[in-house]
Amino acid sequence: MCHFVPGYVLQKIAESEAIPEEARQAAIRTLSVDQDFREQRVQALTRGEATTAPVDSDIPAAQAPIVRSGFVPPGILEHVAQSELLDDETRENARVTLRSDAKIREQRAALVGPAATDQPHDPAAVALVLRRAIYDGRNRSALPGTLTRAEGALRTRDRQVNNVFDGVGITVKFFHTVFGRNAIDGNGGTPRVTVHHNPDPETLGYNNAFWNSDQLVFGDGDGITFDYFADSLDVVAHELTHAITEHSAGIPYSKQAGGLNESISDIFAALVEQWHFNQTAADADWLTGQNLFPIAFKGAALRNIANPGTAFNDPILGQDAQIDHFSKYNDSLDVHITSGIPNRAFYLIAINFGGHAWLKAGKIWYETLKDPEVRRFGQDITFKNWADVTVNQADKLFGVPASIVVRNAWVSVGVLI
Incomplete structure (x- = not known):
């Protein structure tokens, strides 16, 4: 599993003295639960246990490990776990999330990327299929929970249910309208979604959101450091894009491949928002996770695609650690940190093309995601591998001038020479 909130952020929450003890405890518990889950999944994979697919999708079972x-x-x-500005409970909450996430990262790093399961289709002939099913986790660990809203049902009194229902719809419609893609697998497969998830009901709330190869899951946050992940369109689009990446290319989640995987989700989440609000590349804010913070947060967002490393400098969350140039890269860095390199490259490409970013830069990224060459790279895919394919796709789609724009951006971030 690849969580929206990185473990090092949860650790800061768990150690912060600036928030209540209950918020620290919630972060600690989130870390612990994620760590336990990853260990269980590693054991299951070692035993050769198959994974399952959503019952309401056309995605074959046993295609990929649950991560x-x-x-x-x-x-x-x-930072949250260590902050002296938080109380013990808030810090403990961050530590719980960190421990849980750490176990999951270990599992992910040991895995080879899953086989892509995209269904071939003619974009001009694809009819959009939406089969959303939103479940209420009721602040418990069991998934998926209680079905609360299915496709065609009226809106409920639960804001998170309605917002994630709408967010999934907007994201699926974006990929269909812009790229001719029919849901996550190209064949109408729409994942189940759980809101109000909490691995430990004794804590304030789960400080993360994730895709687990079976469904989308959203916590409510602790209400002190993070708040209601399902309310943010970019968070919903980010996690759903992980599902599309898994089915299109099977890019793994460690080293450069992991940074690339995270970047792809950041980029398409930004494009979904820009498309929904009809923003040009120049008008967009290029921020991710800007609506997650219920406290006096000192920063703009969780990540800044345009200028990685500048999203925040906060006494509780620490300073944005994302990098923007390959000279700063090493394999030990968290994938949420290294994703800043391809994020910055994409931003430069979009700005140089001008207009709506999804029309050219987004098209190049999407066709690269589907390119058989990317699948052949497998678990060893690097930023340079991806960059080379984007240059080739730019030339194929828009000609030599476009390929020069793309190449120059990758040179600017140190990936190409």
């Missing part, structure tokens, strides 16, 4: 894609990086959680 998470978490939104909040571990570094931020570490």
Whole structure:
């Protein structure tokens, strides 16, 4: 699993003295649960146990191991876990999230990317299929929970249920309208979604969101450091893009491949928001996770695609650790940190093309994601591998001038020479 909130962020929450003890405890518990889950999954994979697919999708079972894609990086959680500005409970909450996420990262690093399961289709002939099913986790660990809203049902009194229902719909419609893609697998497979998830009901709330190869899962946050992940369109789009990446290319989640995987989700989440609000590349803010913070947060967002490393400098969450140039890269860095390199390259490409970023830069990234060459790279794919394919796709789609723009951006971030 790849969580939206990185473990190092949860650790910061767990150690912060600036928040209540209950919030620290919630972060600690989140870390612990994620760590336990990863160990269990490693054992299951060692025994050769198959994974399962959503019952309401066309995705074949046993195609890929269950792993998470978490939104909040571990570094931020570490800051929360260590903050003297938080109480013990808030710090413990961050530590729990960190320990849980750490186990999942270990599992993910040991895995080879899953086989891509995209269904071939003619974009011009694809009819959009939406089969959303939103479940209420009821602040418990069991998944998926209680079905609360299915496709075609009226809105409920639960804001998170309605917001994630809408967010999945907007994201699926974006990929269909812009790229002709029919849901996550190209064949109408729409994952189940759980809101109000909490691995430990004794804590304030789960400080993350993730895709686990079976469904999307969203915590409510602790209400002190993070708040209601399902309310943010970019978080929903980010996690759903992990599902698309898994089915299109099977890019793994460690080293350069992991940074690339995270970047792809950041980029398409930004494009979904820009498309939904009809923003040009120049008008967009290029921020991710800007609506997650219920406290007096000192920063703009969790990540800044345009200028990685500048999203925040906060006494509880610490300083944004993302890097923007390959000279700063090493394999020990968290994938949420190294994703800043391809993020920055994409931003430069989008700005140089001008207009709506999904029309050219987004098209190049999407076609690269589907390119058989990317699948052949497998678990060893590097930033340079991806960059080379984007240059080739730019030339194929838009000609030599476009390929020069793409190449120059990759040179600017040190990936190409």
